[in-house]
Amino acid sequence: MIVDATLCYMETSTAKQQYMMLMALTRLPIDAIEMTVVVYNNIVKMKLPRQKYILRVKNEYDIENYPGFHYYVKSINIDKDSDKKWIEQVMYDTSGRAAARRIIVIDEVSVINMCEQFCTWIRNGKLYLEPLNYIEQATALAYTWLKCGGNSVITAFCGLGNHAPLEEVLMTLHVTGIKRLMKPLNFSELKKAAGNIAISPVKPVVGAEIFAVESGIHVDGIKKNPQLYEPYPPELVNASRRIVLGDMSGKSSIEAKLKEYNLVCGKIDTVKILEIVKQKSHDLHRAITDEEFCNLVKMIGCAGSAEKKISYSRYNTA
Helix, strand or coil: CEEECHHHHCCCCCHHHHHHHHHHHHCCCCCEEEEEHHHHHHHCCCCCCCCEEEEEECCHHHHHHCCCCCEEEECCCCCCCCCCCEEEEEEECCCCCEEEEEEEECCCCCHHHHHHHHHHHHHCCCEEEEEECCCCCHHHHHHHHHHCCCCEEEEEHHHHHHEEEHHHHHHHHHHCCCCCCCCCCCCHHHHHHHCCCCCCCCCCCCCCCCCEECCHHHHHHHHHCHHHCCCCCHHHHCCCCEECECCCCCHHHHHHHHHHCCEECCCCCHHHHHHHHHHHHHHHCCCECHHHHHHHHHHCCCEECCCCCCCHHHHCCC
């Protein structure tokens, strides 16, 4: 079971953003959504989709005041300076009885050190694991936990709250065969709902530039066999592969870009074009935009087809 706790870290967002995030999460292959009392009060008047919900409460009175949730768990303040490697919590059912346990891994522990401990926990009953990302191993810990037979793991979109990133856990489970995706994932609505979250262009799974390729040898390899460089096809995350032209490009990059824009050049000297592209990229200290490339090629006498419309602003990095 994958539980997503993104909404717990959106208390200051608008009710519209919170509800947008909720609806976007329900379209992903997750099993339960966790939220705080504050978020629930903001969106309760809207139509909540059928889903398992976990409510993060402040005390036992909240359990009485907010009936009907799958589980309840108390909010805690995590002391990073504590000597503890993990914190164990009780998860309550709607009657207030202990129904499951949650372990929050708070120390700088690695996957290698935790495998044996995971097996011990699994033998001791139903347990939710919440690995925190202090040494950039939360995704690996979540994956290892589920691979070892763990029941459930807590995630958050883009690692909010220092959690294992939801998108990374979903894709890891897919590529390793533990839980195959039945349809492509679309994170665009989550990005929009998250609002002010800064997402690196090379952020795994959701970064805008993760399928951008410049190196000539990489372009040549991808043309022959994409799986050499891509663990999954870009279409699986609603993305597309993009060839970037710059001072690291090779002849294969020029040929691929000519084909992409249906530029008919006869016996054109692709080596000469490559030299010009590299020099221009070096002079500008950036990659060459597709508009600049097409204009350059047309200047030397190639006829361009209008079959593909260029979105120039997408590539302009000046």
